[in-house]
Amino acid sequence: MSMLNVTVDGQATQVAAGSAILDAANQLGIEIPTLCYLDMEKKFNQQAAACRICVVEVENRRNLAPACATPVMEGMIIKTDTERVHAARKIVVDLMLSDHPLDCLTCEQAGSCVLQDLCYQYGLEQTSFAGQRNDYPEDATNKFYSRNLNKCVACRRCVTVCSNFQNTKAIGFGDRGFNTHPVAPFDRGMDESTCVSCGNCVSVCPTGALLPKSKEKFRSWEISKTETTCSYCGVGCQMNLLTKGNKVVGVEPLNGAANDGLLCVKGKFGFNFINHPDRLTTPLVRKNGQLVEATWDEAYSLIADKVKATKAEFGSEALAGLSSARVTNEENYLFQKMVRAAFGTNSVDHCARL
């Protein structure tokens, strides 16, 4: 792969041909703000470059260049920290804010909103472009997320992820100019679209326009994140579990080897079973035909005695165990060890065939 020489803010580096200016800056640890840029787009080199927040100066180029979508060329000299760059970015944010409600105090996205962060960075308390605003009714017809297009900044991330990565193509862009907004077919509710509720649009939305319908109220700064593997099908998607106290309150996708930032409806929204009130919370033992609460010690003793007695009376082949495709490798290992080493039989299987 051929390498190109490039200078960013006076620092020289080499990047592979086909890299964007953003990649070169990242490599040097120089931060360029982004909004519409999607990490997963690298694969297809088809960045929307819709928001213009990542613009930079390129020597001998008349216009500012979007760092996310401009390929590096040999000998390119790039400046990311100039007055012209900052003025342009500030105008972009100001324009976005001109059609955005200032309800950050109650917005669920507050604290993890890219627009909010950019306003903070550029010191924008309010827009300098007062005037017309869009007024869309909220669409809550999807069971898992709501859509408030008044908070949409038309970055196109939702449409990109739906059309190019999830490939469900449930939404597109409707209207032009000031009225441009993501639409389901015929601008009707999401429930009338082909949406499969994967929630990938919700995950990539930089503002509060697309929000999961949560049972819990929480602020983003109250949340801890734990990297883990999804517990549904065998794809092995990587995700963060978002927890508040001892409760799982949300899921966000990670760029795992198998999922590259995507999840499905079960992975993204199907976590409420974890803290469900119907969970078993104590051992149960059958007494007089009824299952009644018991201590661990009681339950363990009962099992151990029964296993030993059965083995002694009927032999090991009278015992068997069904392991689980749901639990970890370590647990499957111990289970078959228990059946083989303690029960004394190889009659251990699980639902691989079902």
Added chain:
Amino acid sequence: MTNSINELIDSDVIFITGSNTTESHPVIGAKIRQAKKKGAKIIVAEPRKIDMVEDADVFLQITPGTNIALYNGIMSCIISEGLEAAEYIKERTENYDALVATVADFTPEVAAEICGIDAEDIKTAARIYAEGAKGAIVYCMGVTQHSSGTEGVMSLANLALLCGNIGIESGGINPLRGQNNVQGACDMGGLPGTYPGYQKVTEPAVKEKFEKAWGVELSDKVGLTLTEIVGKAGHGDIKVLYIMGENPMVSDPDLAHVEEALKNTEFLVVQDIFLTETAQLADVVLPAATFAEKNGTFSNTERRVQMVRKAIEPVGQCKPDWEILMDLLNRLGIEKTYATPEEIFTEISSVTPSYGGITYGRLNELGGLQWPCPTADHAGTKFLHAGKCARGLGLFKPAVFKPSAEVPCADFPLVMTTGRVLYHYHTRTMTGKVDGLNAMCPESFVEINPDAARKLSIVEGDKVKVSTRRGQVVVTAKVTPKLKENVIFMPFHFAVGAANTLTNPVLDPIAKIPEYKSCAAKLEKVAWDWSEETDQIK
């Protein structure tokens, strides 16, 4: 999978068969569509017009249970048109002549007749598959859950070998594993014939190794499979049955028989996160922690071992399964204790050659490792059989088409098949507790073709009775052109209106997998329930 998931994006042709990919493995479905966008050709062979058909260059709407006829028809066409990978066959395979002889009878015309499709479509599919330089076969339970399931898989392997599609990047045979750690459960020896790493229990050297590692004497007799265990339990031969994280009361075939068997088991232990239909029959129920409450590893469908990390403390008095099992092992005389799952994993690596080079340290650093990974400096294996097949020469195992154990007759004129829906997962133990998912798919149903529905005076939403030789259930009718007139479909997730009350427990003789995907059924409209009507009027 012989390939990795992301290799599919660079395949030239993807042959999807017996997999409703976008519903059962949605993210892989998305990746296949990304491949399509990059120019891959898609072939779909399925009894139902699933979503993936929209992306297909050829759609072969086969009758359930006729997979092998189709694959043989495709191979026969490839051979008669000289499209096979002659060089590859010569250098890397054996027993090719037997395959040629077997499929010779299965011209596309013969196959088309059996499968209920057009011979020209078989030829088109054959040409597309053979002409793609990198062809990936993606299959799932629609191939395996038949009385000839193993031979179905062998046929697909024959097809892949025939076109040189084993041992290359982006070309191979790829079973999609349906559960988060079904791969790992197999890898870890949750099978009656193999210790961890598929080391045979009948091999004296292997037995000796594990006897030494665990400090006990072990049996060299192959154990019983799940379906055999349930069968023996029914006869009272299994006195103690320990079930961890499974719900055979919904997932197994012929549920009436399963219930009787579990009730007949003298002592039933169930370890789970909810009081499942199975747990309700138990003598002891142990409350386990969910994946969010413990550390460990899962192995995904592409053999990638990845970390599971604890996000919250176990609720109530729940314990992680590994702790429960360790406690019991200790009480049953196996003294070894483990402070963390990592210590268990270290023991796994020491006795499992394919996991030998995997450690928590490497997993945390790399995000995951694909087995085989025999040594600490091994980078893991992206695709299998590179250079040569694991056994040496790729062996053609020709299979002859056999009809399903049960075919339609005058009393049961329809073919019933089962599967999953997007919004639920297995027996709904988890998804049944999520409001949104239940709202999207609240109850069991049966899909029926519009013409078939008209003849039976059934309209969308009607209550209908589905019967087979095992039993009957009443469910809601969904009228859809997805199906051919002689086929009906039911999801198997539901305990009420359970598809598995109806399914045929006949087993594939080798894999002992039940024939969920094809049995003979009858459909009747249920007479209007006036009592319900009057209730509503009141």
